[in-house]
Amino acid sequence: MEHLIEFKDVYKIYQMGDTAVHALDGVDLTIDPGEFVAIVGQSGSGKSTAMNIIGCLDVPTSGQYLLGGVDVSTMDDDQQAEIRNKMLGFIFQQYNLIPKLNVQENVELPLLYAGLSAEERRAKAVHALERVGLADKRKNLPSQLSGGQQQRVSIARALAGDPSVILADEPTGALDSRTGREVLSFLQQLNREGNTVVLITHDNAIAVKAQRIVRLQDGRVIYDGDAHDPAAVVQPHAEDDGEVAGQ
Amino acid sequence: MNFSQSFRLAIKSLLTSKMRAILTMLGIIIGVAAVIIITSLGNGMQNYMNDQFEQMGSNLIQVNVIDDGSSRTVDTDDFYALVDKYPKYLSGVTPYLSPRVVVRHGSEEDSFERTSVYGVSETFYNGEKGTTMQGEKLQNGRFLSYIDVDREQGVCVIGSYIADTAFNGNAMGKVITLSGDPYTVIGVFEEKAESAKGGGDDVIYIPYTRAQRLGAGGGYSMYLLTATSRDTASAAKGLVERRLQKTFPDAGNYFVMTSAEMMDAMDSMVDLLMTILTLIAALSLLVGGIGIMNIMLVSVTERTREIGIRKSLGAKQRNIRWQFIIEAGTTSAIGGVIGIGLGILCANILTFVLGAIVGTGSADFHAIPTASGIAVAFGVSVAIGVLFGYLPANKAAKLNPIDALRYE
Ligand SMILES: Nc1ncnc2c1ncn2[C@@H]1O[C@H](COP(=O)(O)OP(=O)(O)OP(=O)(O)O)[C@@H](O)[C@H]1O
Numbered sequence: 001m002e003h004l005i006e007f008k009d010v011y012k013i014y015q016m017g018d019t020a021v022h023a024l025d026g027v028d029l030t031i032d033p034g035e036f037v038a039i040v041g042q043s044g045s046g047k048s049t050a051m052n053i054i055g056c057l058d059v060p061t062s063g064q065y066l067l068g069g070v071d072v073s074t075m076d077d078d079q080q081a082e083i084r085n086k087m088l089g090f091i092f093q094q095y096n097l098i099p100k101l102n103v104q105e106n107v108e109l110p111l112l113y114a115g116l117s118a119e120e121r122r123a124k125a126v127h128a129l130e131r132v133g134l135a136d137k138r139k140n141l142p143s144q145l146s147g148g149q150q151q152r153v154s155i156a157r158a159l160a161g162d163p164s165v166i167l168a169d170e171p172t173g174a175l176d177s178r179t180g181r182e183v184l185s186f187l188q189q190l191n192r193e194g195n196t197v198v199l200i201t202h203d204n205a206i207a208v209k210a211q212r213i214v215r216l217q218d219g220r221v222i223y224d225g226d227a228h229d230p231a232a233v234v235q236p237h238a239e240d241d242g243e244v245a246g247q
Numbered sequence: 248m249n250f251s252q253s254f255r256l257a258i259k260s261l262l263t264s265k266m267r268a269i270l271t272m273l274g275i276i277i278g279v280a281a282v283i284i285i286t287s288l289g290n291g292m293q294n295y296m297n298d299q300f301e302q303m304g305s306n307l308i309q310v311n312v313i314d315d316g317s318s319r320t321v322d323t324d325d326f327y328a329l330v331d332k333y334p335k336y337l338s339g340v341t342p343y344l345s346p347r348v349v350v351r352h353g354s355e356e357d358s359f360e361r362t363s364v365y366g367v368s369e370t371f372y373n374g375e376k377g378t379t380m381q382g383e384k385l386q387n388g389r390f391l392s393y394i395d396v397d398r399e400q401g402v403c404v405i406g407s408y409i410a411d412t413a414f415n416g417n418a419m420g421k422v423i424t425l426s427g428d429p430y431t432v433i434g435v436f437e438e439k440a441e442s443a444k445g446g447g448d449d450v451i452y453i454p455y456t457r458a459q460r461l462g463a464g465g466g467y468s469m470y471l472l473t474a475t476s477r478d479t480a481s482a483a484k485g486l487v488e489r490r491l492q493k494t495f496p497d498a499g500n501y502f503v504m505t506s507a508e509m510m511d512a513m514d515s516m517v518d519l520l521m522t523i524l525t526l527i528a529a530l531s532l533l534v535g536g537i538g539i540m541n542i543m544l545v546s547v548t549e550r551t552r553e554i555g556i557r558k559s560l561g562a563k564q565r566n567i568r569w570q571f572i573i574e575a576g577t578t579s580a581i582g583g584v585i586g587i588g589l590g591i592l593c594a595n596i597l598t599f600v601l602g603a604i605v606g607t608g609s610a611d612f613h614a615i616p617t618a619s620g621i622a623v624a625f626g627v628s629v630a631i632g633v634l635f636g637y638l639p640a641n642k643a644a645k646l647n648p649i650d651a652l653r654y655e
């Protein structure tokens with residue numbers, strides 16, 4: 001069967017003066033529709049780099065990235081924009097809402113770029129906001145909401161266009177643990193409803209909520225399997241930070 | 248693409264930093280206001296001059312013959328003969344002398360310091376039409392007659408300003424003194440220019456034969472001829488010139504001009520002047536455009552992250568480009584509207600100020616902004632915004648999404 005996401009020997013190399021930083025160092029990875037995958041790893045291990053490539057925001061230095069069977073690196077800027085618009089929903093650590101637009105306008109943005117009419121946009125945005133329980137705040141500015149609420153708005157924005165994949169880079173990173181758990185259980189619910197979710201985190205306690213864990217270290221995949229396997233949460237350098245899941 | 252949202256965003260960002268917005272628009276405001284003021288002034292000036300010419304009559308032909316001291320000359324009788332010969336083209340002629348005289352009534356002199364005194368013949372008044380060559384109508388009495396001219400009678404026909412000021416409106420048969428000689432009022436014109444001092448009602452007409460005695464001339468003599476209509480005026484002018492050529496081999500000895508030509512010459516002079524001034528004003532529009540470009544570049548940098556977010560959500564290059572072009576266009580359009588308002592205000596103030604100075608009552612001065620001037624000013628200011636907004640907008644559109652998202 002065809003994979004939704006497929007990395008074939010992907011390298012991402014940043015040339016910093018004389019030294020080449022291998023942010024991704026020969027990654028092979030496949031993700032199928034309906035999966036809930038957590039990509040984990042220490043700071044600098046290449047998680048965000050991987051997510052940017054999955055999200056068509058960046059292209060590999062070498063290797064192939066196929067999204068829905070299509071090689072994205074051969075597409076031009078506008079074609080990639082269209083893929084992002086149709087297939088991907090982003091949830092960022094810093095929410096990334098546009099401060100001058102109100103909540104509803106923010107949620108409508110992807111629909112606007114999809115070319116939907118004002119009525120369709122409104123209906124879909126309100127529906128998405130209802131799902132995250134913020135329909136009553138739709139005329140507020142982002143700055144008038146709490147951090148957790150803002151992150152829920154950004155989830156609504158990611159959902160609004162009915163994407164194939166929801167990409168969340170450290171979505172709980174800026175939230176306290178209770179709101180973090182709320183956001184997380186929301187992602188789980190989305191996954192149960194059939195959405196493919198890719199979650200990036202450095203926190204094992206969060207990662208174990210996914211079905212599957214992909215662990216990166218220095219740009220390589222060092223574990224890829226069931227999230228409930230104890231091996232998934234073993235830190236290779238456990239002595240460095242002593243971080244262990246399931247505390 | 249989505250015009251209304253880009254437009255609202257543009258208005259919002261203008262409102263959030265009003266000072267910056269005003270400074271950005273300043274160049275456009277000044278440029279547009281200057282263009283409006285200049286075109287209104289030009290328009291007002293042309294209307295003013297046209298009014299004055301219109302009062303003079305549009306089928307007048309003015310002839311100046313230079314007195315070079317030689318025996319060659321064309322005199323009044325020659326002109327009468329010319330008019331008799333071409334009745335299809337010429338309907339009348341009169342000498343038109345402006346003697347320098349002191350006008351006095353009793354001991355009163357100051358009120359008449361700006362009075363115009365002309366020496367004309369009886370043909371200056373057309374009995375059939377009931378008007379003079381310059382459009383005055385009689386209210387009381389009669390105009391000069393052949394006998395008055397032939398016998399150099401001390402009689403005059405006066406405008407309503409003189410009648411009101413010197414004689415309290417009851418002037419018939421009264422006497423006014425011109426350079427010491429008494430002149431009896433035999434006719435009074437209807438008011439035509441609000442009886443203002445120095446205006447079209449502050450005039451006295453006397454027989455030209457007497458005006459010659461008062462020392463008119465100054466090296467040339469002037470005649471007014473009337474063409475049978477406005478359309479025959481230029482043909483009539485040709486006839487007059489041909490007649491003068493016969494006597495004077497040197498075209499420098501005479502000068503013939505129709506009132507329509509004078510009007511055209513003045514109009515094109517004003518046009519040229521206005522074009523030059525408008526171009527200079529347009530330069531400040533250019534400066535305004537550069538100001539907009541500058542602030543748009545700043546805005547693109549400030550909003551790099553926003554651009555990254557929009558791109559991550561699927562905005563194509565043209566979406567981003569349009570957003571910033573609309574923002575630049577909106578900025579300059581608002582500047583344009585403010586400039587138009589300011590320009591119209593200034594034009595009205597100028598109408599008030601200049602109207603008081605040059606207004607003779609006969610022709611009022613109005614600096615009127617033209618609809619086309621306003622439309623062009625508005626169009627040009629929008630165009631400038633779009634033109635100078637393009638470069639920054641394109642820069643924004645070409646940003647790499649990942650770099651833009653990372654931008655702090
Ligand atoms: N634009 C860039 N230029 C140069 N080096 C980069 C760039 N982006 C990332 N890197 C390097 O690539 C490596 C992987 O970075 P990446 O952001 O993917 O890490 P990460 O796993 O997301 O870390 P974190 O948990 O801190 O977010 C790091 O060594 C980083 O320094």
Ligand SMILES: [Mg+2]
Pocket residue numbers: 047048049
């Ligand atoms: Mg990261």
